[in-house]
Amino acid sequence: MHPLYITGIPRIIIALLIGFILGFVLLRSKLALRKTLVDQFCFKDNTFAITVLVSMVIGVPLFYFFAKYNLIRLDFNNYQFWAVVVGAIVTGLGVSFCGHIPMTAIASLGSGKIYSLWIFLGMLAAFPVLKLIKPIVNDYVFGKKAPMDVNVLAQNSVFYDGKTTMLYTIPAVCLILALFLRLIQPKGK
């Protein structure tokens, strides 16, 4: 068995359909609202964290079995340790300023929140800005020696060598965390 790899017009229709479902889900679950993410970072509303954790609980075994039977091909990016750390710091700062990630910004725009256009334009402006500062980023981030080769670590992870401890541990930890966050969630949320 192998992934379907649909091409041509059907690929466009499926991408449109999956996007449509995702947009619908993001709005109905209120993940597309700025307030949800802003409240999450003050622990006033744990919807976002619970969603990510539950998706992990279901997603980890699902990905494992789909990959085991060759239904999906896991094609990881060539991540670099320091790039990921610096990227996370910059993204965290941005999220606390605007209260959106790229996908929720688009969904928010679709629901009539015109102010998300500023966020979306900022996201698009990131590409030329990064082109301008590329030499600095290359020198200070990508050029820095990483403490470990994360890509080699990934290739030797549970999905490749059959060690399955993390396969149970991570969903279990995520489930416990999600239940805990639900427990401390203020009433009425």
Added chain:
Amino acid sequence: MWKKISGSTWSPWFTGIIIAFLFVISLYLLDAPLGTVNSYSKLLDKGIEACNGQMPVFTWDIFFLIGVLAGAFVAALAGKDFKLQLFPEDHLSKGPAFYLTLGPVYSFIGGLFVMGGLVIAGDTFIKLWTDWMALYMITGLFLIIMFIEAVVVGTMMTIRIEDKKDKR
């Protein structure tokens, strides 16, 4: 049934399950992850092409973004939540001096930082999220650092706002 689906707020438990299935099904059908940095980069390129008078040819990943926009629009209409809003509520509460000047600048810079950080890290949030489901631990590290930092900065900003409210 449609009224129940479109009119209610979905629980994060149900949403998490749907998102996990959606990610894995998209990988099976398209053999490519959703929401990559390429989609946004291509969108910008096609926009520049259109501005130059050329007819842009959209690819499947741009149609995915259009789908998200359309899905959110339909969900908002169906749930009677659709409301044109020029400024976020928390910006409005700070007065016109903020929401007309600094507010949009904050939003723009926030968006720039979010996408800039994601490009430096390697890909968009959804791709990192998908990779974490495949137990690629470095993406988990990304999400943890991002979350902790946003909690710290977010809490500091909230404390500052509440301090100002107390002084008034």
